[in-house]
Amino acid sequence: MKSHTPPLRVLSALLLSAAIGAALQPAASFAQAGTAPTTQSPVDAGIVDEDTDTPYVPTPIDVVERMLHLAGVGPSDYLIDIGSGDGRIVLAAVSKFGARGHGIEIDPRLIERSRQSAAKLGIGDRAQFLTQDLFESDFSKATVVSVYLLPKVMQLLTPKLAALRPGTRIVSHDYAMLGDWQPDMTLRMYVPDKPVGRDRHSTLMLWTVPAQVAGRWQFDLPKAQGGARVEIAVSQARQILTGKATLNGQPVDLQGLRIDGERLRFALEPSGRAERFRHEFDGVVKGDSVSGTATYHARAAAVAARWEARLAR
Template sequence: MKHRFAYLLAITLVLGAGAAAAQQSREDCERDFRPRSGQPGKDVIWVPTGDETVSAMLKMAGVTPRDLVVDLGAGDGKIAIAAAKEFGARARGIEYNPDMVKLAQCYAVVEGVADKVDIQQGDIFESDFSDATVVTMYLLPSLNLQLRSTLLDMKPGTRVVSHSFDMDDWEADETYGEGYHQAYLWIVPAKVAGRWDFVQVDGEERFTVELEQSFQKLSGTVALGGTSQPLTQARVRGDEIVLEFTGADGRSHTLTGTVGAAGIEAARDGVKFRATRS
């Protein structure tokens, strides 16, 4: 009987502790540290992004439960928590201030997403976030530019969203709002500059495309039928590439394809081609 009583008591204590944790509030999280808008940080002052802008940023990026969202300079974890709570994504925040890290982790518990949100203490310029499918940030123009080369080296198709600040001559693919509520979206483009030799998969047609690239913008020439001429349109969005040109028959043709490690798999008017860079 004593053993049964002790067992029931232990179960009661465990359930009681769980209920207490479930009833934890944001005010409880702020007992030891309460952030204030405008407080100084390592590289920027902390100013929280508004709820509407946070939701808009994540919607622009098309966040789904399949994504890993990494928020650079996570602050109180607001964006990471919203990604998990509103969109079902896994999220990681990288924040330099250890007090903010502790606070953000506590908020994640309160919001019921501690299993999906990981807030890490670290320097965004030294941390590895190459596994992210979505990167969010609210930094400064100079810091965006410092990160730009790292972002461009990420997997093609990675979505990058910035609150308020752009990336200079890397033009955004989409924008939202204006002023303080403005947000920018970029889709990391595949690197496709160079000479590409296209070969028909089940045939003998061959042609060569020379591409020049400035971020997602492309220009170049196509050599076919013994002549070389400019591409009339060329663009890359993530790993998707579209090339438009006038064929030897004098008609306009559109070649659409996917860029991969082995080259480009493409089709034009239902005819399949493979291309390798030479």
């Protein structure tokens, strides 16, 4: 990904940005940033790092805070910023949202600057910065991952991000995942001080890594709810689920089938029968099993009971 002599590195980063920018407007923003005249060094100007797969362009601080809000970052989170620049996302997650975390950055000068900022804020024990190549880094510790990386890097990273622990949130500034993994949430905001781009807007996107639930789920309803045998065949494309269900071998309507990280939810209702009832299921998936609550609604009454099911893939 890297070239080796300084002038070539500058040229290749600018050409790379320009080439991608021709197709994608936000990438054009980076290209414009790279060609902006400046009297400071490019890194100090916060404009470009010529040595890397994605040039250094800092996320404006109000965008950083919106990203952290969008991802719901809090004290129980461990955030990893991939390509952490001057460390601002990790520093904000730790100092303002109470999380812990670390940044991965290829440029040692930016790592040094990040460490100094963490020390000044007195959070050096909870905000760490590692000089690493993101393509050789381990993100498995993260509950939240943040990224502001060019599309070609996002495409290379998508399989690794999709394989993170179910429930891990990924928040991105301006660039999406591989085409078939749509964000769960997208937010577009006006950013008057954005250092790049023509329209002074940023797009923030959030994904939650879904548990893998495709296959045949089988279980008996709790005894208090009739004990019938349920079978559900589930197909999955990223976080989108479709399925069919039977109750004692008879087709039954499967409604609201969805996965949010590890949380699986659906409901069963009789299709075209005179009797009226509804079973609602809400559980947490761990590997090939799910456990949670089954709630049976019939007439005005609702009966809740513990529910467990197993998956045959």
